[in-house]
Amino acid sequence: MTIIVLDGQGGGIGRAFITAVLPLLPEKTELFCVGTNAMATAAMLKAGAQRGATGENSVHWAAHNADILVAPIAMVLKDSMMGEVTGEMAASVSTSRAIRILIPTERCNTHVAGVGELSMKALIESAARQAASFAAQNS
16 A cells, blocks of 8 residues: 655645654555655654655655655646746646545635635645555555
């Protein structure tokens, strides 16, 4: 089972997710990360991802090789994250056959009804529980 975490900018959401999910994962689960930039990748590696890569082609590879793909919702929105997410990245994530767990944020002017009252910590913890549950079911 391979979980790949995607993030951009400073990698804070990916870093927080990796920190939350690591204690919940079955032993054989691979946890990789891909950043839209080197700073995001470095933050996620520091949090405990086993391997990491950076850039558009790495996002494309991750989307086609992950069993579970975890990312801020901005990763499916072209030109989000101040332009870091290219159309190719957004298309790769949105067409991935992986189980996609998208963490909603309002930074990209996209509002998801029903989650506005939840803190980012609560959203990340929920995403971590979902990813661990899927990993355990398929290990």
